[in-house]
Amino acid sequence: MSEPSTATMDFPRRDARDKLQGRTRYIVDQGRPGMLHAVQLRAEVPSARILRIDTSVARKMPGVRAIVTAEDSPARHGIGIADHPLFATGCIRYDGEPIAAVAAETLAQAKAAAAAIVVELEPLPAVITMADALAPDAPLVHPDWRDYEVLLEGGAHAGNVAWEATVVRGDTDAVFARDDVEIVDSRFRIGRQNHLSFEPRAVVASYEDGRFHIETSTQVPWTVRNVTARLVGVPASHVRVTVPAVGGGFGLKFDCSLEPFAALLARAAGRPVKLVNSREEEMLTCLSRENAEIRIRSAVTREGEIVGREAVVLMDCGAYGGEQIFLTTMTAHTLGGNYRLGSVKISTRAIYTNTAPNGAFRACNGVYNTFALERHTDEICAAIGMDPLEFRRRNVLGDKDLGATGQVFEGDVLRPMLDRMAELREAKTSKKHLAGERLYGRATTVGTWFIFVGPSAATVNLNPDGSATLVTSGVEIGSGSMMQSLPQIVASTLGLRPQDVVVRTADTDAGGFDVGVGGGRTTVSLGAASLAAAVEVRKKLLHVASDMLEASAEDLVLENGRVEILGVKGSGTTIEKVAERAQRVTGPISGSGAFTGPGVAAMPGCAAGHFIDAIDIPVFAVHDCEVAVDPETGHVEVLSYTVVQDVGRALNPRAIYGQIQGGVVQGLGYALHEEISIGANGRICQAGLETYRVPLAQDVVPVEISLYEGAPSIGPLGTKGAGEVPILNVAAAIACAVSNATGRRVQEIPLTPPRVLELLLGNNQPLDFPHIADAWRDNAIAAGV
């Protein structure tokens, strides 16, 4: 079997050199002979009835080759519920919703034709905020919800509540009524976050021999294949998806987006079609991390035991359910995570509004739920007068402890990680002196996330030149997993060097089904499938070698491109020679492997409306930071940042450090700079990078990193995904530190200078959510409890 030791190294990525020379061809850089350029005509109002769409003038304009509208795509798609048509159908539900798509010889011609399409609208009332959407007489974003196809049973729906997931374990009413508990009640509000992947969503589609070929910038080739087929109205086997290097994803590209438009246009025009979102389109219609509103109440004893917790989490899914429907599941493991709870009730509701749909973003709802949970935890500590570090040490989940849904956790992980952080805090000099006359604060926070396992397939071909080819549907989005951990796993199993393992870029005609690259699953799920495929190859290889060397297969070892008889160096032959011989004797050697999550049990009856009741691979993180707050301007400077991260086993430590630095900085943006506001017209105000501010080089610090290895994991060689989780508790750590520095109750992020100054001046309005009912059960449709 593969030895972790031979799979562990700082293997450099083979795509770096071309990327550094500007040679890598992302989709945005690609062209085809005869290729047309496409644009979408988008709605400029948040809610309206469509009276008429007239494309007749536009169709006759110079260079126009195809125009498609809702008539060309009657189907709907979605997660849990098929609520989302490709084009606005019958009515407009958000500003930016596609009405038509145009392909023309040039982009300018396509834009001119789109502007010439006549659209007659009758304005309808809109619900822009979740408070609007949950008001008693709110207009419904989807009045015809009952006609939609239900894709997963069990989610409750009512009014503008698109989906509801609930957790009920134990009797919280009883413990909240106890007279020996302190009740701490906290509210939080969090804005959206734009991924700002440098490559926007972009696609080149063609229609050849009765099939679509979609070349696209995506994290999920198989989702694109299946959703495109559904929306275009062909069998899924009629769609082939290939993916070159992707210029950043972060979850934005974890869904089908532009592909069906380009496919319809390519078929209509009989020519390849390129469709690329402008940056403004990306800013205004990004599948952002959703805005959320949270109320969390806990009953805690004076000794610091959390005997009861009730929470309501409202997630804005925008005009269509999308990823938020699934993500309602995650609150149980994030807001309901980290700590032992005597009893718990959680209602998580995805709310329809007339705003751009939201989507998946690195550690999805985990980042804001962790922010809320950790700030709430500090408020508990203040209320009962306990040191926040001590409270966490006492209460974090450990071996055999029950999670919110009754899942039994394995191993003590968070507690020793907290201990390690304490050691790091001790060992390093505080950066307090750098704060000068500014306010200084520090905080340590914990976080729980998971690996999004699910099915993956892999094939390994051993080539007669002694190299191997790994075929999967994995995509290189920048994180390096496809360039580093996968070839490392295959190479160590076969005794090859990782550079001798060719990794095929994703092609749904070649690689088997895969859930996609995201959720920290690449090294785990694709890695496990690749490992299984390589193990099969190894078995066949040893079989042939055992004939050649006249030794039993058990006595053979694979190393350095050779098969050797155990203990006798130089006794064997090269893998190249074995592969060559196999080709003649048995035919070429190949192996296939597959993986899917085993499914961990929850306590029956605890979770309703959940897509997964328990998490197969939990991942934990402990973050510590020091900040200085300028009392005159509200500017927050990060002085130091330290991460202890549970990685299971680190196959490429250097690559993981890179992911942690990058993930923490993305989290700093979320915590401090990146603000999305939505105007009364339902349009996102930050249309570009002048107003949507991400951290720049001067805004960041080098992150001190300690990798925590050895926690239980079903991942190959004990791995866990390491790329998603670094963002998880950054907002939590920063918010707690700012709260400590200012002595103020931080309830909202991002902590932009105006927001912090408002807090310092005491001018902020305490959060009040009239649309979250006081009694928990009134926030749960399905609460027969």
Next chain:
Amino acid sequence: MSLRLNVNGEDRFSAAEPLTPLVDVLRDEFHLTGAKIVCREGFCGACTVLLDGRSVMSCLVPVGLAADSEVRTVESLATDGVLSPLQLAMEQHDAVQCGMCFPGMLMSLTSFLERMPNPSRDDIKAALAGNICRCTGYERIVDAALSVVRAA
């Protein structure tokens, strides 16, 4: 009317409308797709090229104003397949992730290091005020640039 530009040491001609952004001419006409279009408003730096030796955002330069000038793009940095010291340092530091920002980062840093051969870490960070990286969190890019300074 044709515009002449000296691009990476070679005279090139463009018939583009002179208000066309330089980056579009480089990419669409000359197939130099290294410079990336990300924001078109001068904040991301992904389209940074050198115009007569100075770093500029090529999305905001009308090609008509680049006529008869020297343009250097990321494609010029390696010679005969040998990476420039800065490119090599980036590779050796495993700095690259998605890679979209690097063409601009490299041009900003190349121009900066030509002007300021012995900068501090803070100087390098300040020089990158117009170059966003969404993947790496910057520090490794700065490490790589510093290593070139120290080696020189």
Next chain:
Amino acid sequence: MPGQDGERLYVATSLADALAALAERGRTASVLAGATWTMRAPLRHEPQDLSYVAISKIDELRRVEVLNHEISIGACVTHAELANALAFLPECSALVQAAGNSANPAIRNVATIGGNLCASAFAAADLVPALICLDAELEIARPDGSERLTVERFLEIRSDIEPGRLVRRVIVPRTKRRSAHIRLPLRKAGDYPVASVSLAATLGPTGIVESARLAVGSVEPVARRWPLLEAGLVGRALDPRHAAEQAERLCGDFSGRDGIEAPGWYRVKVLPSLVRRAVLALQEQS
């Protein structure tokens, strides 16, 4: 000949050439300097003017001349060139700091002083308050000659300047003064300032402020002086805390503009701090 080719961009080779091209095109033409503002017109969903006369290749507009009594800065001098050319003149610190820290390096390499003054919709321009505090004037070239006016006056009339004219140069008088430009971006750098304060003062032999000019940028749509605060600074030694207290008292003079990046109240609220920092910067110059 100017305007003969029907192109949307005419690159003038001399001032006379530019004036002739502008005269010929009348209201259909605009002046283009560094182009960084104009090239973003599509993002602002503004129609681009029909044609442009580029002046950035005109040698005389690219010169900085430091004379005994004044500094003459051609309209097409870039921020980077300006910061570089005046770096050795402590009296011009405000201008050097404004030019050397605006936007980001690649923008500073292209954006010009003339463009900064003429972009009337750009409230956050760094050079404008710096030039106001330095009592700068500018020269407008027109077909029949030229006229000189103060920067403050120019800001009042800039939207109504007759076609066919262009800003030729900026003139900064030389006096023995200290000056500073304090800008407040939301990040460490790379942003436009949400507020900025430019201060210039002359000190008597005992360190008493004899005259002071203080301009506030980005808070209101157009940068302007803060006369009451100036008066409060004169006649006493530089005192950062006292200045901030006065600023606090006089903040009501400003009505902050609400923007996506910051609310109006914030821009006003930070002014005392920026004033304190500006006075401190002057104190530290010797």
